[in-house]
Amino acid sequence: MKEHMTELTQNVAEMVAEPEKKVNELLNYFQDRLPGMIDLLIKIALVLAVFFIGKKVINWLLRMIKRSFTRAGLEEGSIHFLLSLIKALMYVILVSSLATYLGVKEASIAALLGSMGVGIVLALKESLSNLAGGVILLLMKPFVVGDYIREDGHGNEGTVHSIDLFYTKLITPDNQVVSLPNGILSNTSMTNVTKQDKRQLRLTVGISYDADIKEAKAVLEEILRTDEKVMQNEPVDVFVDELAESSVQIGFRAWLAPEDYWPAKWRITETVKYAFDAKGISIPYKQIDVHVASENTK
Incomplete structure (x- = not known):
């Protein structure tokens, strides 16, 4: 019995010593x-x-x-x-x-x-292409921040806000932000609307075949000559552009500062309508004249 107690004590001592060792x-x-x-x-x-x-x-x-x-x-x-x-x-x-x-x-x-x-x-092959496109845009300078551009491939247009490493940001006229990859801009045709210091206004209006062409031209020329935003030191042209199916197309051209283009276009278009109404010059709808020939019966 004493031997068993001794062995048990040794086992307990070893069990206690093992964790302490660890x-x-x-x-x-x-x-x-x-x-x-x-x-x-x-x-x-x-x-x-x-x-x-x-x-x-x-x-x-x-x-x-x-x-x-x-x-x-x-x-x-x-x-x-x-x-x-x-x-x-x-x-x-x-x-x-x-x-x-x-x-x-x-x-x-x-x-x-x-x-x-x-x-x-x-x-990132596409991204590197955009990076290379950004370098090309930086060196060639087809546009700068503040220019109004139109990307011809997808019809995106707006004022250039920034030119980043990979993207160029445009602000559209209705204040949206468009991000265009530089690679696309450097490899597609593009129109810089504000690169020059003037822009030509090109409008066409149709008048009735019964209207007086000379009077209509005089009215249009007067409108262009009296508009405050039209550059009076530049040529003003009013001409018969086309004899169309339903109307005589009168074209008129004038030069404007790029920032005045859209307000002047809208204002002049509205003024033309009021002036033609006052002079009794009609702007016809598209129409087709149908002539019915009667057959003589015996």
Whole structure:
């Protein structure tokens, strides 16, 4: 019996000693690695602090560069495009430097950037096409911020708000924002409505065949000569454009400042209607005259 008690006591002692041994091993493990872990945590804290400081420095540098570009007379769209490119490069440099500080080797970073570059090229072919298109737009300058353009491929049009790395943003006349890929804009036909300092108004109105053509032309010329937005030092043309099926088409042309085009067009069109009504000059509906020949019966 005494032997059994001794054996039981030994077993209990071993069971109590086993967890204590595991705990001691765990404590020794952490004690051995604690300095390294503390060093790593300090490095991570420093990296985060440097990142946020670097972010503020980058924003400050971008503001300085923007002021320099503005003083140099660069166009606003070019400034926005270059700042986006410089910002991306600065962040790449910042992140690479912080990774090196954490112990990542320069060769590994270079290999990673290379492999990422290959992956990005394969996955973002369209985006890179837009980036290349942005560079072309920046160099060729078919339009600048503030121009009113019309993209002929899909009919999008509006005032250029910004030219980014990949997209150009337009503000439509009804205040919507349209984002057009730079690759499309650089590879399709496009109309810059406000590139020139004047724009020709081209209108046509139909009058009845019974109306006096000379009187109608005189009325139209008077309207153009008295409108305050029509450039009076430029030619004003009124002419018979076509003898159509139901009317005589009178065309008239005048020159306007680009910003006056639409208000003047709407105003002149309305004035023509009132002036023709006052002179009794009818604007006919489209019509067909049908003549019925009677057959003589014997």
